[in-house]
Amino acid sequence: MTGYVLRRLLQAIPTLFVVIALSFFLMRLAPGGPFDLERPLAPAAMDNLRRVYGLDQPLAVQFGRYLAALVRGDLGPSFSFRDMSVADLFARGLPVSMILGGLALAVSLALGVGLGAWAAYRRGGWVDRLVGAAASLGLSVPGFVVAPLLQIAFGLSLRWLPVSGWEGGAPSHLILPVITLALPQAGGIARLTRASMAEALRAQHVRTMRSLGLPPWRIARHALRGALLPVVAILGPLSASLLTGSVVVETIFGLPGIGRYFVEGALNRDYTLVMGTVVLVAVLVVVLNLVADLVSAWLDPRLRLHA
Amino acid sequence: MSAPPKSPTRRAILRLSRDRGAMTALAVLALMTLACLVGPLLTGHAPARTYPDLRQLPPGLAAQPDADRLRPTLDRLAFRIRATVAEAERTGDTLRLVLASDATIDPRGLVYLPRSDLFGAPRVVASEDDGRRLTVAVPVRRLHFLLGTDVHGRDLLSRSLVAGRVSLLIGLTATLVALGVGILYGAVSGFAGGAVDAAMMRVVDILYALPFVFFVIVLVVFFRASLALILVAIGAVEWLDMARIVRAQTLALRRRDFVRAAEALGLSSAAILRRHIVPNTLGPVTVAATLLVPRVILLESFLSFLGLGVQEPATSWGVLIAEGARSLESAPHMLAGPAAFLVATLVALNVLGDGLAAALDPRAEA
Numbered sequence: 001m002t003g004y005v006l007r008r009l010l011q012a013i014p015t016l017f018v019v020i021a022l023s024f025f026l027m028r029l030a031p032g033g034p035f036d037l038e039r040p041l042a043p044a045a046m047d048n049l050r051r052v053y054g055l056d057q058p059l060a061v062q063f064g065r066y067l068a069a070l071v072r073g074d075l076g077p078s079f080s081f082r083d084m085s086v087a088d089l090f091a092r093g094l095p096v097s098m099i100l101g102g103l104a105l106a107v108s109l110a111l112g113v114g115l116g117a118w119a120a121y122r123r124g125g126w127v128d129r130l131v132g133a134a135a136s137l138g139l140s141v142p143g144f145v146v147a148p149l150l151q152i153a154f155g156l157s158l159r160w161l162p163v164s165g166w167e168g169g170a171p172s173h174l175i176l177p178v179i180t181l182a183l184p185q186a187g188g189i190a191r192l193t194r195a196s197m198a199e200a201l202r203a204q205h206v207r208t209m210r211s212l213g214l215p216p217w218r219i220a221r222h223a224l225r226g227a228l229l230p231v232v233a234i235l236g237p238l239s240a241s242l243l244t245g246s247v248v249v250e251t252i253f254g255l256p257g258i259g260r261y262f263v264e265g266a267l268n269r270d271y272t273l274v275m276g277t278v279v280l281v282a283v284l285v286v287v288l289n290l291v292a293d294l295v296s297a298w299l300d301p302r303l304r305l306h307a
Numbered sequence: 308m309s310a311p312p313k314s315p316t317r318r319a320i321l322r323l324s325r326d327r328g329a330m331t332a333l334a335v336l337a338l339m340t341l342a343c344l345v346g347p348l349l350t351g352h353a354p355a356r357t358y359p360d361l362r363q364l365p366p367g368l369a370a371q372p373d374a375d376r377l378r379p380t381l382d383r384l385a386f387r388i389r390a391t392v393a394e395a396e397r398t399g400d401t402l403r404l405v406l407a408s409d410a411t412i413d414p415r416g417l418v419y420l421p422r423s424d425l426f427g428a429p430r431v432v433a434s435e436d437d438g439r440r441l442t443v444a445v446p447v448r449r450l451h452f453l454l455g456t457d458v459h460g461r462d463l464l465s466r467s468l469v470a471g472r473v474s475l476l477i478g479l480t481a482t483l484v485a486l487g488v489g490i491l492y493g494a495v496s497g498f499a500g501g502a503v504d505a506a507m508m509r510v511v512d513i514l515y516a517l518p519f520v521f522f523v524i525v526l527v528v529f530f531r532a533s534l535a536l537i538l539v540a541i542g543a544v545e546w547l548d549m550a551r552i553v554r555a556q557t558l559a560l561r562r563r564d565f566v567r568a569a570e571a572l573g574l575s576s577a578a579i580l581r582r583h584i585v586p587n588t589l590g591p592v593t594v595a596a597t598l599l600v601p602r603v604i605l606l607e608s609f610l611s612f613l614g615l616g617v618q619e620p621a622t623s624w625g626v627l628i629a630e631g632a633r634s635l636e637s638a639p640h641m642l643a644g645p646a647a648f649l650v651a652t653l654v655a656l657n658v659l660g661d662g663l664a665a666a667l668d669p670r671a672e673a
Contacts, residue, residue, distance in 0.1 A: 015513045023525060030529030136661075140653035142605055144612045144625075145646045148632045152639060237515075244520040248609065252632070262521065263613060266528040278521050 005290065012286040019282040020070070020275070024063055027271055034079035034269040053079065070279070076272035080265065086276035089261055094280075096166060097257035100249070101242045103174065104181035108238075111182065112189025113231060117224055119190070120197035121216075131190055138187025143245050147180045147252040164254040177253045181245050185238060189231055197227040225299060232296050236289035243281055319590070322666040329662025332655040339652055343471035351451065352462035354469040355620060358424045358450070366455040366463075366640050377402075377447070380425060387419045388412065390441070400449060403432070406441045424448070454644040457627075458634055463644050466627060471648055473623040477538060478604040484542025485603075486596055489549025494580050494588070496550070497557025508554065511547055520544075520606070527615045537616055541603050552595055556588040590667040597660035601653040608649060624649040 035041060035049050050056045054065060069076060075086035119131035154176060155163035167173050200206060200223040209219045247259035258277055265273035323329055347354055378395065381404070385392045390408035397403075406412055427446030434441055454463040496507035523540045530536055560566055561584070569579050608625025610616030612632075617623040624645050631642030 018513055023522065026522075026525055027529055136654060136657050137650075140601065140657055141650050142608065142612075142653075144609065144628060144632065145642070145650065148635050148642055152635060156636060244609075247520075247524075248612065251613065263524065263615075266524055269529075274525060278525070281521055 005294075008290050008293075009286075012290075015286060016279070016282055020067070020279060021063070023275060023278045024066065025059070027269075027274060028059055028062075034271060053077070066275070075276040075279070078265075078270055078273050080268035080270040080273065086272050089273065090258060090276065090280065093256055093258040093261050096255055097243070097246050097250070097259060099174070100177055100181060100246055100255065100257060101239065103178045104185065104242055104245075105239065107178055107182040108185035108189055109231075111186040113193050113224075113228070115186075116190035116193025117197050117220065117227070119194045120201060120227075121220060123198055123201075128194075131194065135187040135190040135194075138183045139191075141184070143180050143184065143248050144252065146183055147176070147249065150176045150180060151252075164252070166255050173253075177249045177255060180252075181242060181249050184245070185242065188234075189238075192230050192234065193227060196230045197223060200224070200227040229296055229300055232292055232299060235292035235295070236285055239288045240281070240285050243284070319666045323662055326662045326666065328658050329666070332658040332662065335651060335655040336659065339471065339648070339655070340475060343468050343475060346468040347465050350453075350462060350465045350468070352465045354461065354465040354622075357459045357461050358456060362456060362458060365638070366453060366644065377425070380423060384419050384423060397447060400446055402426070402445045402447050404429075404443045404445055406443065408439055411437060411439055412441045425450075455638070455640045457630060457641055458638075463627075463641065466622060467624070467645050467648050470622045470624050470627050470645065471652075473534075473617055473621060474604050474607060474625070474649070475652070477534070477541070477607045477623070478600045481538050481541040481545065481603045481607075482596055482599045484538065485544075485546040485549055485599060486592065488542070489546035490553050490585060490588070490592065492546065493550040493553025493555075494557050494584050497554035498561055498576065498580055498584060500558070500561070504554070508551075511550055514547055520609075523606070523610065524613075524615060527610060534617065534621070537607060537610065541606055544606075545599055545603060549592065549595055549599070552591050553585075553588050556591060557584050560584055560587055594660055594664045594667060597656060597663055601656040601660075604649070604653065604656075 033055070034053075035046060040046075041049070047056070054062055057065070066076065075090070078084045078086050078089055081089060115131045115134070119128040122128050151163045154161045161175055162173050163176075165173055201219075203223070203226065206219060206223050209222060243259070246257055247263060249255070250257040250259040251263065258280070261273060262277040264270075265277065377397070378392075381392050381395055385406055388406065389410070390406040390412050392404065392406065395402060395404050425448055427448065429443045429445040432442045432444050452462050452464070454467065457463055457466065492507065492511075496504045499507075523544055526540045527536060566579060566583050569583055574582070604624075607616055607623060608628065611623050611625025612629045614629065617626055619626075627645035628642060628649065631638075631640075631645060634641055
């Protein structure tokens with residue numbers, strides 16, 4: 001088990017290296033720089049700035065320095081937020097994004113698995129059709145449409161919930177962003193659960209339980225265990241798309257998370273901030289994929305842990 | 308019921324044609340495409356034409372300008388003519404306008420009327436009080452804005468339809484790019500097998516772990532966003548699934564007798580791939596491609612929503628939705644119109660994809 005985890009983490013190193021190299025050189029090949037202002041700086045000042053941040057060195061040297069700093073856990077100073085390091089920015093933004101993403105994940109899993117399993121249990125009935133239609137709709141309506149609609153309905157018309165802002169993570173400020181983020185994912189999970197649950201309910205051990213006259217909830221519990229495998233398998237990509245969604249949600253609802261930092265950083269040519277975000281997201285995706293595989297193995301002992 | 312056995316393709320088409328949902332979706336998509344292609348010619352407004360006096364009109368069937376909007380415009384124009392509106396009465400398409408002032412009204416000032424988009428050329432009917440009271444007959448234009456207008460007074464229906472061209476084009480082209488790359492990569496990997504296959508799939512695994520949307524954002528931000536770049540970026544991101552599907556199919560196919568027979572007959576690998584492997588993978592690939600189009604359209608509108616995608620003067624549904632979201636309080640219809648187009652298209656594509664998957668499922672009954 002420990003060996004397996006270690007091996008998987010080691011295997012992630014080349015992946016992370018590709019990520020870092022790709023984004024580093026892509027960004028540097030692009031025209032423009034972090035100190036291009038509307039009113040150009042004096043050449044001497046520009047040279048000084050470039051020297052302080054090491055931008056006067058050859059690209060390969062800069063890349064080497066970045067990697068060396070990264071290994072020590074240093075993400076470098078931010079270019080656009082003066083006097084702040086990327087780590088400082090993450091210390092502020094990451095909790096926001098994590099709370100948002102974690103809650104959205106929980107909501108979408110609860111909704112998706114619950115509704116999907118229910119639909120599979122009542123296959124062909126009106127519950128099934130309703131859940132199917134709702135899931136298709138949830139998948140097709142993008143977050144940037146849902147969010148404004150929720151803002152109109154609950155913020156501007158009913159005045160039940162605030163339209164934007166964070167306010168230290170007050171629950172009322174969390175509801176709309178979390179719903180926006182969770183809806184499309186819940187749709188996807190519901191469809192997946194419905195399909196695999198329908199399959200599981202046809203399995204022989206379930207038929208045996210039926211014939212033994214076990215109560216429906218016990219049958220459902222056994223079937224669900226197998227049916228959850230595909231859901232767990234997509235946990236990695238799922239959290240990646242939650243992170244993507246958070247870019248929009250944080251922009252619309254004005255939340256100070258890392259998704260917003262990323263877009264602003266990219267627009268401001270804030271090399272280190274963009275690199276830092278990409279690295280962070282890549283690490284998250286790798287770790288979550290690993291967690292997903294571990295949970296799969298726990299759910300289904302037949303899936304042996306081998307690399 | 309003992310019809311002669313049909314080919315799998317024929318049976319799939321037959322099953323699909325019995326699927327009411329999929330057929331409805333197909334009809335919606337055909338209509339949407341047709342509307343986006345020829346619709347902008349029929350709305351009567353060029354998509355870029357602005358009507359500064361008719362900004363943020365709500366959607367409706369009534370001809371514009373209506374009574375509510377006529378009066379403020381008239382008052383404003385009368386001020387420029389240095390007069391006030393004494394009477395304004397509309398009969399059909401003509402407006403009988405009485406202008407009054409303390410001094411003589413210069414009839415040359417009437418040119419302000421046709422400049423405002425709402426009126427035709429004015430005709431002086433009568434002049435009283437030494438020209439201090441002028442009766443004018445002005446034709447009023449009749450304009451229709453089914454979905455209302457945007458902040459610049461542009462017709463939203465025309466704009467949405469033109470935007471739809473861009474969104475659909477990106478959806479189709481980027482999918483084709485992903486399809487081409489994915490089929491080629493997957494087929495070669497699956498057909499070559501062994502170490503080559505392992506290496507090629509390892510690359511796919513690595514790419515899978517990349518936060519790709521972030522990459523696309525980096526790409527379009529750092530190299531000025533252009534249509535071509537967005538197409539390449541999205542296409543380059545989305546071929547991975549396709550490659551995996553095709554590879555799995557190819558692996559299964561190459562053990563089949565007809566492929567081995569072709570090999571034994573001395574057909575080259577390229578010819579086997581082209582003639583026997585790729586055509587046989589097209590079923591699942593069609594399904595995946597149909598489901599990929601909405602994802603691509605969504606990704607493009609996501610980028611455009613952030614202001615990173617399609618740039619003015621070109622427009623896409625994402626751009627229009629972003630504009631609508633910005634003027635949410637004053638004009639919610641600006642969000643509703645384009646969003647309805649986008650959502651209808653996405654739902655239809657997803658339903659069609661599901662229908663195709665069910666129709667092509669080899670386990671399904673005839």
